[in-house]
Amino acid sequence: MMEEEVGSPIPAKRTKLSGGGGFKIQSGKGEDQVFEVKQGQNVPVLESPTMEPMLLPEIWAQIFEYLPPDDLITVINTCPEWRKLLEAKRKSILFSKLLENCSRGYLSIETLKVCRQLNKTCKEAIDLANPVIHLIIRIQEGMARDIRDIEANIQDLEVRRRVLYCMRRKRSSLIKKLSLIMSKQDM
Amino acid sequence: MALVRVISSDGAAFLVSQRLAKRSGKLKTEIETFRKSSDNSEAQPEIRIVTIRAEILRLVLQWLQQHQNDPVLPANQNEQDGRGDAEMGQSQWDRDFLAPMDLGIVMELILAANHLEVKGLLDITCKLVESKITGRTVDEIRTAFKLKSDFKGNEEEQTRLENRWCVEN
Structure with missing residues (x-):
């Protein structure tokens, strides 16, 4: 059975706080313990950055x-x-x-x-952190650009429709694969 | 018992057994590096963690002590498995440990667990924050985490359009 006693942590010298008491955990046989080092045990302390330069x-x-x-x-x-x-x-x-x-x-x-x-x-x-999301967006951006180009350059409506269909099908398949990768990462 | 002195960013020092410290991937690496570079095999390693303050370091060590007999989860474990562990491995002690904590403290604890490579602690704390985000609207999350929108012009609308494509089938 563990007996635990947690006091306030030993303050750094620069904070000029009094007391301390330390952090102490007493535990049963075979259990490892954590002790906070007592003040004055040669622990290097960082200087307070508020001291220099003096700014409000x-x-x-x-x-x-x-x-x-x-x-x-x-x-x-x-x-x-x-x-x-x-x-x-x-x-x-x-x-x-x-x-x-x-x-x-x-x-x-x-x-x-x-x-x-x-x-x-x-x-x-x-x-x-999630490059796949970014990749899908880039593909979508490229697709939107291609659609604009096709609409601007192909006058024949039937040809335009067929080209757009092929392009969408190809890109959709890629986006589906990437979405699947994302779903697997997320499960 | 071999000990290691772990010092927080604000100068508080904790004496920890090396066996316990080695349950953190980061501390394990630091101890091994110290052993290789030190001539004296009996010397006590001293590790300064400049990105974690005493209050947070104390919580990480407290969690490690409580879970010292648990199997160590590899830091590079597949996230898919990690999520399962977080759900199954959260004990009543873990729930009591996290319950009184302010969300800001939990977030600092996540960054500390991530930095010190304590997979189990990272799992339960991330799960807690995830529960505060999932199912909420953009405005609700902004309020909960005190976030301000800095989108200009139609950038927010653009992001919404991008999102529509992210998982479209």
Whole structure:
């Protein structure tokens, strides 16, 4: 039977928080344990980036506006002060990163389609993580372009109809195959 | 017992047995790299995880400790199987573990599990977020995750048209 006691984590020196208590898990025979190292045990601590240069929080907030999601995640993990500045945006920053890293295999095609409509960052993240979706879209774009060319250059309606039929049939077969690949990935 | 010191981005250090740490693919690789580069076989490895803060690292280690006797799921396991494991392998402990968490924390936990290559934790956390997204409309997801649309002009309409083709038979 496990006995668990979880205290507040040992704070980094730069946060100037008092106490600590550490994180302690006592477990039964044969169970591995996790201990948080006590303060003053020669643990290297990162310097707070808020110390230099000295900028007002609102200035930092303005700078963060220009950062891409990857760098914003680094900022969230850099220090408590910066993390607090980005608290309101934390979910949206993490969301696009999740779509990029973890959407494959966990979200259905239907859900991915909905997420592509959320905003540009989400759309790019999904297309990056799911190249098949991107490929289908490229085929569709090429098909639309070809249809425009055929309609512009082939005057005979019957010939145009036959050419478009052949082209659609060929592309549809490819799109069906790609959709099948996506469905298998998603099951 | 051989130990490894795992340090979070905000400087908190955790002493973990190497056996437990090696259940994370990333920590396993780091420990092996340390062993190869170190002359002293008795030296204690120290691994700094610069992308994960203490609160999240503590949760990952807590989950690893609880699941230390589970079979290790390979990180490159077929997603098809992974989803099944997530559904079948979620214990009452896992549900209690995730229940009090804010969605933001769960999302940070997913990125941490992904970075540390802890497949089981990644499965259950992704499944939880998936349940918050699936079946919702675009506007509902925007509200839940505080997302703003930055599409200009007819870009949103264009995306909707693209989607129509994605799985058309």
